[in-house]
Amino acid sequence: MNKIFAASLAAIILAATTGLAGCKSQKQSGDDTATDTIAVTQITFNADSAFASIEKQCSFGARVPNSEAHDRCAAYIVAQFKALGLDVTEQKADLKAWDGKVLKSNNIIAIYRPELTDRIIICTHWESRPWADADPDSTKHHQPVMAANDGASGVAVMLEVARHLGELKPNIGIDFICFDSEDYGAPYWAESQAPQDGSDWCLGSQYWAAHPHVPGYKARFGILLDMVGGQDARFAYEGISMRYARDVMVKVWDAATRAKADHLFQPIEGGYAQDDHVPMNETAGIPTIDIIPFIEGEHSFGTTWHTTSDTPQNISKETLRGVGQTLLQFISEQ
Numbered sequence: 213m214n215k216i217f218a219a220s221l222a223a224i225i226l227a228a229t230t231g232l233a234g235c236k237s238q239k240q241s242g243d244d245t246a247t248d249t250i251a252v253t254q255i256t257f258n259a260d261s262a263f264a265s266i267e268k269q270c271s272f273g274a275r276v277p278n279s280e281a282h283d284r285c286a287a288y289i290v291a292q293f294k295a296l297g298l299d300v301t302e303q304k305a306d307l308k309a310w311d312g313k314v315l316k317s318n319n320i321i322a323i324y325r326p327e328l329t330d331r332i333i334i335c336t337h338w339e340s341r342p343w344a345d346a347d348p349d350s351t352k353h354h355q356p357v358m359a360a361n362d363g364a365s366g367v368a369v370m371l372e373v374a375r376h377l378g379e380l381k382p383n384i385g386i387d388f389i390c391f392d393s394e395d396y397g398a399p400y401w402a403e404s405q406a407p408q409d410g411s412d413w414c415l416g417s418q419y420w421a422a423h424p425h426v427p428g429y430k431a432r433f434g435i436l437l438d439m440v441g442g443q444d445a446r447f448a449y450e451g452i453s454m455r456y457a458r459d460v461m462v463k464v465w466d467a468a469t470r471a472k473a474d475h476l477f478q479p480i481e482g483g484y485a486q487d488d489h490v491p492m493n494e495t496a497g498i499p500t501i502d503i504i505p506f507i508e509g510e511h512s513f514g515t516t517w518h519t520t521s522d523t524p525q526n527i528s529k530e531t532l533r534g535v536g537q538t539l540l541q542f543i544s545e546q
Contacts, residue, residue, distance in 0.1 A: 336366025365441030448482030473534030
């Protein structure tokens, strides 16, 4: 996934809001009382189950578009959501990639309580990048990424959250969307052949934003999960999220505190990410945040990002638990 991070969010926050400092002062003035009155859910996210799902997805091999592993994993994801009692729509489309290849793309949408008009989205991408072009070993740059974290972790967390909806009984509709063809952006050796606006990435979400699975589709907001199982993951306020869905981001981070995951969700300035939430915000008009790692230093998204080391062995169950429990807590507050 092409993630373009800046060192500071100051400019974007000043342009779009009264500033992060103002946000913090508002929280301090009223949040203590609010926190005391918001119940903590007793439903527990099962990180072992989520990890098993990551292992299963990776067992098919790298889920590169147009591969057998890709099709087999899609069938697995569909079957899992259906087994949980959700309605499932497969949005298949032929999408032309930067290199002229036609990708047999499949956005998978699992729908909880379709009769409700008050809806939210939880989403991720599910396929694998064809090139491990950030691997420290340059001889591996043309190998595909297994994508245990950068793909499978988001699906696994969503499946486990969906598993608990019968207990949670939220009074909102939830659409779980697994976007395809997100990570097919041009590798570094072909960047001159690709569009310079970043549109070679996030093809599945671009398509869905322009052609939603339901005509006239509306949702209150969306939450994008990206690389939510890394051993070194820490999540900061992402810039595009702050521009379009600042209130949602702050509320999710507050829920993380109640879920005892505030060591992962840090209320600090992060950077900008070119990710699936961009077309959701800018084309679909749905305020959407991105829960994505921001790590100071050379490896902004973690040491396994776009490498052959993005395997289940490098997944943290504690990170999965923290993200999943935060989502359960947040949904319980809606």
